[in-house]
Amino acid sequence: MIITAAMDVAGNEPWSLCRRSTLMLALAVMVVLHNEVLVSGLEPVAGVKPHIVVVLVDDWGWANVGYHRENATKEVQTPNFDSLCKRGIELDQHYAYKFCSPSRSSFLSGRLPIHVNIENDYPDYYNPNDTVSGYAGIPRNMTGIAAKLKSAGYSTHHIGKWDAGMATPEHTPIGRGFDSTFGYFHHENDFFTERAGSCSYNGKKYRNITDLWLNEGPALGRNGTGYEEGMFKRHVLEVIRNHSIDSPLFIYYAAHIAHTPLEVTQKYLDEYSFIDNEVRRSYHAMIAYLDDVMGNITEALVERGLWNNTLLLVSSDNGGPEYPGGGANNYPLRGGKLTSWQGGVRVNAFVSGGFIPSAMRGKKLEEYIALADWYATFCSLAGVDPADERAKLAGLPPVDGLDMWPMLSGANLTSPRTEIPLSPGLISGDYKILVGNNGQAGWTGPQYPNSTNPRGGIDAKVACGDDGCLFNIRTDPEERTNVAALQPAILKQLQERLQAWDATAFNPDRGQQWPEACQTAIEKYGGYWGPFLP
Numbered sequence: 028m029i030i031t032a033a034m035d036v037a038g039n040e041p042w043s044l045c046r047r048s049t050l051m052l053a054l055a056v057m058v059v060l061h062n063e064v065l066v067s068g069l070e071p072v073a074g075v076k077p078h079i080v081v082v083l084v085d086d087w088g089w090a091n092v093g094y095h096r097e098n099a100t101k102e103v104q105t106p107n108f109d110s111l112c113k114r115g116i117e118l119d120q121h122y123a124y125k126f127c128s129p130s131r132s133s134f135l136s137g138r139l140p141i142h143v144n145i146e147n148d149y150p151d152y153y154n155p156n157d158t159v160s161g162y163a164g165i166p167r168n169m170t171g172i173a174a175k176l177k178s179a180g181y182s183t184h185h186i187g188k189w190d191a192g193m194a195t196p197e198h199t200p201i202g203r204g205f206d207s208t209f210g211y212f213h214h215e216n217d218f219f220t221e222r223a224g225s226c227s228y229n230g231k232k233y234r235n236i237t238d239l240w241l242n243e244g245p246a247l248g249r250n251g252t253g254y255e256e257g258m259f260k261r262h263v264l265e266v267i268r269n270h271s272i273d274s275p276l277f278i279y280y281a282a283h284i285a286h287t288p289l290e291v292t293q294k295y296l297d298e299y300s301f302i303d304n305e306v307r308r309s310y311h312a313m314i315a316y317l318d319d320v321m322g323n324i325t326e327a328l329v330e331r332g333l334w335n336n337t338l339l340l341v342s343s344d345n346g347g348p349e350y351p352g353g354g355a356n357n358y359p360l361r362g363g364k365l366t367s368w369q370g371g372v373r374v375n376a377f378v379s380g381g382f383i384p385s386a387m388r389g390k391k392l393e394e395y396i397a398l399a400d401w402y403a404t405f406c407s408l409a410g411v412d413p414a415d416e417r418a419k420l421a422g423l424p425p426v427d428g429l430d431m432w433p434m435l436s437g438a439n440l441t442s443p444r445t446e447i448p449l450s451p452g453l454i455s456g457d458y459k460i461l462v463g464n465n466g467q468a469g470w471t472g473p474q475y476p477n478s479t480n481p482r483g484g485i486d487a488k489v490a491c492g493d494d495g496c497l498f499n500i501r502t503d504p505e506e507r508t509n510v511a512a513l514q515p516a517i518l519k520q521l522q523e524r525l526q527a528w529d530a531t532a533f534n535p536d537r538g539q540q541w542p543e544a545c546q547t548a549i550e551k552y553g554g555y556w557g558p559f560l561p
Contacts, residue, residue, distance in 0.1 A: 076179065076409055077382040078276040078337040080328070081401070083134070084317065085127070085188060085286040086364060087375050088347025088355030090473065091314050095375065100473070102302055102311050107322040111339065115379025116435060117391040122447050122454070123345050123398050125371040126364055127214055128164060128190045130344040130398055131281070135191055135203065136169045137402025137413060141448050141532045142424035143169065150193040150212045151226070151545070153560065154538030159421050161538050164192025165203075168421035172402050174204025176277045179409035182206055184266045187259050187281035190214055195560045201243055209246065209262045210281065211238040212556055218283065218290040221250035223556065226545030236548050238556045245555035254292050256284050260320045267327040275409070276333065280324075284317040289354050291316050306476050306483060310354030335381035338408070340401060342376040349467060349475070351484040356475040361506045362467045362485070367449040369506055378435060387437045394442030395454070396431055403428035424533050448528040453521055457501040460521040465489045470505065495522060
């Protein structure tokens with residue numbers, strides 16, 4: 028069942044949660060009847076390239092989606108995400124990096140974060156001594172997934188957050204193979220003004236630089252005209268409605284929601300007025316907004332005749348932020364964003380769409396998948412080689428991604444991914460080793476933040492040292508028992524594997540914030556962030 032959000036008379040925003048709630052039962056009946064044919068899809072046709080739609084949610088907590096709630100709660104209302112997951116494949120062991128830019132760099136480049144980017148640098152960083160890798164985000168000589176799909180005949184489009192570099196035109200979405208882009212370069216910007224930080228050059232401070240980009244230049248006149256996620260939604264729908272059904276489509280929609288600042292339209296806040304905690308209220312209202320957007324996108328794909336040949340991937344870029352002001356909740360997992368506890372790296376994820384074979388719909392896969400693996404998976408579906416010859420010539424790490432389609436299609440139910448390096452630590456088989464000092468080492472309850480912790484923040488720390496803490500994350504997914512002393516042989520094995528992975532780490536000097544980036548923003552782009560080097 029897909030519960031799509033109705034539009035208001037002006038066609039601008041989805042209906043409020045209140046209307047969704049009161050019409051839920053009636054819609055359920057009508058939509059089931061409508062979508063059993065349109066949304067359930069036909070069997071995939073061998074050799075046909077699927078449309079690929081990726082929705083990467085920002086800072087989405089494990090407990091902030093309905094299908095992870097054993098007990099229903101009116102503050103978690105995600106009927107579209109839940110329905111799509113139910114009609115697709117839930118990816119119960121899907122892993123990202125512990126924060127934003129490395130996860131995005133990993134997905135776009137097909138490398139595990141330790142082989143592309145483990146820093147959350149601002150996009151105006153530059154090291155003039157390294158013209159290959161001395162920038163924020165993805166090294167310029169790595170080939171992006173959009174370029175691979177474009178070579179296979181796909182129409183490629185990026186909408187939303189980028190956070191993978193902007194120093195040169197090659198670092199931007201257009202330079203990475205997207206036919207179009209509408210989004211922003213930083214970790215975040217304001218949802219209503221699209222402003223992102225300040226900068227200085229020649230001894231002068233410039234405040235409130237706008238971060239909003241359209242294709243190859245600033246999105247002039249669009250900032251400040253409405254709620255940013257609404258602008259992104261309308262752009263996604265425009266791409267879908269204008270796409271020729273005779274060619275394959277790739278959409279990478281990297282939503283701003285639910286990253287800070289916790290801002291949403293007033294009517295969504297009003298619908299969550301029953302939540303006393305301001306931070307939690309704003310966060311849940313934002314997730315409800317995005318769930319409605321997901322309904323709009325699904326409906327558009329159905330209406331355009333694309334759904335029955337679409338592979339939809341939905342994932343978070345990291346665990347939800349449980350630090351003060353973050354608003355998310357990863358209950359019952361331990362920790363959150365910025366940590367390598369399960370709450371920081373094991374993320375909400377599923378695939379759906381008519382391209383999923385009917386025999387696999389409704390299943391939950393508990394095999395490991397990393398964000399990097401979608402690169403090879405999409406290349407396989409598109410019929411292109413995932414190898415990156417350009418990167419090889421520049422002496423850069425090769426693609427790490429593994430093809431997950433045989434498992435997703437049901438040809439086999441075993442993942443080729445058996446290890447996932449973390450920072451710090453490693454998942455290998457059933458076990459996970461963490462080394463060093465690990466903060467946010469506590470657990471939340473079903474409602475968080477709450478009256479006893481109004482802004483959030485878990486202060487507990489665990490010192491694992493050089494030897495490491497060891498957890499069986501299969502039998503102990505909440506990481507409550509350190510079994511290092513009980514399993515010395517397994518501990519030694521993971522210590523050795525961790526050392527082997529660490530020996531392959533790629534972490535170039537990416538420089539520092541570059542004054543010319545500020546100068547270019549002011550003098551060339553009229554107060555907008557953008558590429559500042561040739």
